[in-house]
Amino acid sequence: MANEFPFEISPMFEGERVRKDDMFVELAGPKSRGFELVKAAGLDEIEDGRFTLIGPDISQMQEGSRHPYAMIYRIAGKLVEPDLEAIVERRNHDFQNYIQGYMHLNQRYDVWVRINKDAIKKGLKSFEQIAKATMMLFKNELPFIEKIEAIYVTEPEEVEKQRAEAIKIYEARDARTRGLHDEDVDVFYGCTLCQSFAPTNVCVVTPDRISLCGAINWFDGRAAAKVDPEGPQFAIPKGEIIDEKGGEYSGVNEKAVALSGGEYSRIKIHSFFEYPHTSCGCFEVVGFYVPEVDGIGWVDRDFSGNAPNGLAFSTMAGQTGGGKQIIGFLGVGVNYFRSPKFIQADGGWNRVVWMPKNLREKIKADIPQELVDKLPTEEDVSDLKSLKDYLEKKQHPVTKLWKKEEASAEAESSDGDASQAGAPAWSVPAPAMNLPAGMPMMPPMQLGGGEGVKIVLKNAKITIDRIVLKGKEK
Amino acid sequence: MDFNTAKHAKGAKIFGKYSTMKVIAITGKGGTGKTAVAGMLIRHITKGNKTLLAIDADPDSNLPDVLGVKIGKTIGDMREFMLQERDKMPPDTNKERVLESKVYEVLTEMPHYDLLVMGRPEGSGCYCFANNLLRGIMDRILKNYDLTIIDTAAGLEHLSRRIIRDVDELLVVTDGSRRGLQTAERIRGLAMSLNLNVKKMHVIANKVTPENRARIEEYARELKMDLVGVVPFDETLARFDLEGRPLAELPEDSAAMKGVGEIAKRLGL
Numbered sequence: 001m002a003n004e005f006p007f008e009i010s011p012m013f014e015g016e017r018v019r020k021d022d023m024f025v026e027l028a029g030p031k032s033r034g035f036e037l038v039k040a041a042g043l044d045e046i047e048d049g050r051f052t053l054i055g056p057d058i059s060q061m062q063e064g065s066r067h068p069y070a071m072i073y074r075i076a077g078k079l080v081e082p083d084l085e086a087i088v089e090r091r092n093h094d095f096q097n098y099i100q101g102y103m104h105l106n107q108r109y110d111v112w113v114r115i116n117k118d119a120i121k122k123g124l125k126s127f128e129q130i131a132k133a134t135m136m137l138f139k140n141e142l143p144f145i146e147k148i149e150a151i152y153v154t155e156p157e158e159v160e161k162q163r164a165e166a167i168k169i170y171e172a173r174d175a176r177t178r179g180l181h182d183e184d185v186d187v188f189y190g191c192t193l194c195q196s197f198a199p200t201n202v203c204v205v206t207p208d209r210i211s212l213c214g215a216i217n218w219f220d221g222r223a224a225a226k227v228d229p230e231g232p233q234f235a236i237p238k239g240e241i242i243d244e245k246g247g248e249y250s251g252v253n254e255k256a257v258a259l260s261g262g263e264y265s266r267i268k269i270h271s272f273f274e275y276p277h278t279s280c281g282c283f284e285v286v287g288f289y290v291p292e293v294d295g296i297g298w299v300d301r302d303f304s305g306n307a308p309n310g311l312a313f314s315t316m317a318g319q320t321g322g323g324k325q326i327i328g329f330l331g332v333g334v335n336y337f338r339s340p341k342f343i344q345a346d347g348g349w350n351r352v353v354w355m356p357k358n359l360r361e362k363i364k365a366d367i368p369q370e371l372v373d374k375l376p377t378e379e380d381v382s383d384l385k386s387l388k389d390y391l392e393k394k395q396h397p398v399t400k401l402w403k404k405e406e407a408s409a410e411a412e413s414s415d416g417d418a419s420q421a422g423a424p425a426w427s428v429p430a431p432a433m434n435l436p437a438g439m440p441m442m443p444p445m446q447l448g449g450g451e452g453v454k455i456v457l458k459n460a461k462i463t464i465d466r467i468v469l470k471g472k473e474k
Numbered sequence: 475m476d477f478n479t480a481k482h483a484k485g486a487k488i489f490g491k492y493s494t495m496k497v498i499a500i501t502g503k504g505g506t507g508k509t510a511v512a513g514m515l516i517r518h519i520t521k522g523n524k525t526l527l528a529i530d531a532d533p534d535s536n537l538p539d540v541l542g543v544k545i546g547k548t549i550g551d552m553r554e555f556m557l558q559e560r561d562k563m564p565p566d567t568n569k570e571r572v573l574e575s576k577v578y579e580v581l582t583e584m585p586h587y588d589l590l591v592m593g594r595p596e597g598s599g600c601y602c603f604a605n606n607l608l609r610g611i612m613d614r615i616l617k618n619y620d621l622t623i624i625d626t627a628a629g630l631e632h633l634s635r636r637i638i639r640d641v642d643e644l645l646v647v648t649d650g651s652r653r654g655l656q657t658a659e660r661i662r663g664l665a666m667s668l669n670l671n672v673k674k675m676h677v678i679a680n681k682v683t684p685e686n687r688a689r690i691e692e693y694a695r696e697l698k699m700d701l702v703g704v705v706p707f708d709e710t711l712a713r714f715d716l717e718g719r720p721l722a723e724l725p726e727d728s729a730a731m732k733g734v735g736e737i738a739k740r741l742g743l
Binding site: 008012013014015016017019020021030086090093100105106107110112170173174177178180191193194211213214215216217218219220223224232282283284301302334335 | 489490525557560561564565566567568569570571572574575578579583585586588598599600602603604606614615617618
């Protein structure tokens with residue numbers, strides 16, 4: 001079948017580069033314009049195998065010249081639906097790179113194509129040959145495509161006109177993609193890239209939660225796992241829902257055991273306080289619990305100052321990193337702030353009490369509008385006292401939690417000293433930062449309760465050089 | 475067939491063509507003239523029929539200047555671009571494809587060879603994912619060339635991170651000083667501890683004079699280094715260096731070019 005073409009077609013040509021010295025023609029690319037687009041159509045709207053070219057053909061092009069280039073495919077089939085368009089479109093890159101002497105780079109309106117002089121010598125003279133080969137591969141490899149036709153455009157004005165239309169289609173598609181949530185998929189993705197320095201790290205990437213480093217979203221995980229299922233990114237079937245709001249799934253828990261070497265058996269993807277996601281060390285932003293205001297502050301890697309708790313990103317990152325599940329701290333990627341499920345188990349944005357100004361500006365559009373002005377930055381507050389005053393003055397939603405707290409604290413004030421959270425002890429640095437890394441830490445969780453703090457030390461090896469106890473100076 | 479074994483079998487078929495695909499890294503202590511040697515070697519090889527990729531992997535070096543090539547952006551810039559832009563890209567963007575295209579954009583295409591500059595080092599963020607993509611991309615790019623020559627600092631960065639994998643031969647450039655050869659020994663230890671799988675390591679003595687030649691040869695023997703050749707001290711080269719003129723303009727019959735030609739012959743390049 002393939003011998004109807006003057007070129008070889010094989011996956012072994014993937015990655016073949018056409019150098020400038022060997023190039024007959026360059027199409028689209030950074031110095032010109034173009035795009036690729038797949039559109040679904042009705043079965044009766046398509047004449048299978050038809051090819052249309054608008055503009056000059058290869059044989060009319062000069063050696064060494066550059067031209068705009070658009071490739072439009074219309075596909076039909078009983079199972080073909082608009083949601084498949086993007087997935088099919090992405091395969092154009094794969095299939096065209098199977099063609100010897102033809103280099104296809106990038107995607108969508110960034111495509112970049114070169115054709116080798118050798119290919120021309122061997123008899124390539126028309127885009128029809130390229131399009132027919134590509135359509136053949138589409139139909140062979142994706143059998144749900146029953147009919148396909150191709151329209152290639154090399155005429156500059158027509159490329160521009162069609163490109164504007166294509167961009168509208170891409171935008172509509174992106175809006176749909178952004179509307180994909182955890183509940184819409186059966187599979188999440190895991191990543192082990194950080195395990196070299198965070199061996200118990202369990203990185204779970206879902207449509208509503210980007211990786212901590214900010215580099216891998218659910219689609220990246222899917223793309224990588226498809227290419228190499230045994231590679232650093234792999235599928236995690238969700239399994240049963242255990243806690244929808246917290247984001248706990250049986251499949252994730254099972255994988256957590258395997259990935260952490262038995263260290264962790266429960267992960268709640270959208271929880272800060274209960275079985276939070278582990279933190280590798282790569283995270284872009286670290287969240288820290290501020291017991292004095294019962295809220296959560298966030299500080300990003302680029303902020304060099306101290307957060308209101310008196311600690312810098314590097315200090316908190318040092319404490320949090322290493323692939324541990326640390327209650328009171330949580331590493332996240334910046335894009336997680338844009339998630340509709342952002343720490344939803346703990347009140348979401350209503351619980352956020354501080355972040356650096358640059359970070360707030362970066363994600364301003366995604367902060368609930370009524371909260372933007374109530375969320376202080378380093379310009380508004382400098383320590384815990386001024387933070388509390390600010391939140392109170394602005395009537396930040398977190399203050400509603402205080403009222404409940406005060407009420408319960410008053411009711412059981414007999415042994416109030418045991419509860420650190422209830423006491424307005426400004427001089428106490430929030431979490432104990434000097435504990436050796438590797439030791440599970442439990443900042444006070446029984447907010448306002450009278451029972452005190454429960455500390456569980458599992459498998460702990462503690463070395464202390466010196467402890468100095470001092471009485472209160474009066 | 476496993477690609478790695480295929481690659482070293484002489485004349486394995488890649489992309490339907492026969493290719494010997496060899497990767498050579500040139501390194502050495504700063505000031506020994508490793509970049510000049512790399513530049514002359516590249517110039518020598520481009521006279522033949524091999525497809526050649528030159529990689530400047532030393533942020534302190536100036537291989538493009540030595541070759542007389544003006545470059546724009548670097549791989550480091552493109553990696554940074556990915557980090558800055560990733561949140562703005564459509565969520566299902568295939569980032570490997572985007573980065574690959576960006577790497578191709580910064581590949582300077584010269585007659586007879588291409589030049590890639592690694593450029594700026596990593597910033598403070600996490601580069602795990604970007605580097606992981608880059609590894610695959612570099613693997614694929616290297617397959618397109620019969621020969622890749624990498625100018626790299628003595629710390630062997632980019633090799634240690636496996637951004638560039640499977641270096642076949644390591645050429646360590648040294649000058650007449652004992653320290654240059656001691657650095658060569660350290661590099662040998664480093665290459666071994668990094669498990670770089672380097673098959674051969676050679677030493678090239680640069681700026682050699684009739685006075686120091688015997689001593690260099692003796693040092694090399696003591697350290698059990700394979701001295702593959704010497705580049706004589708060359709007045710013309712020194713003047714070019716001083717004036718910042720690209721070595722591409724160096725006369726063919728200059729002593730240094732002749733020395734490099736001999737070395738290339740011995741290395742089978």
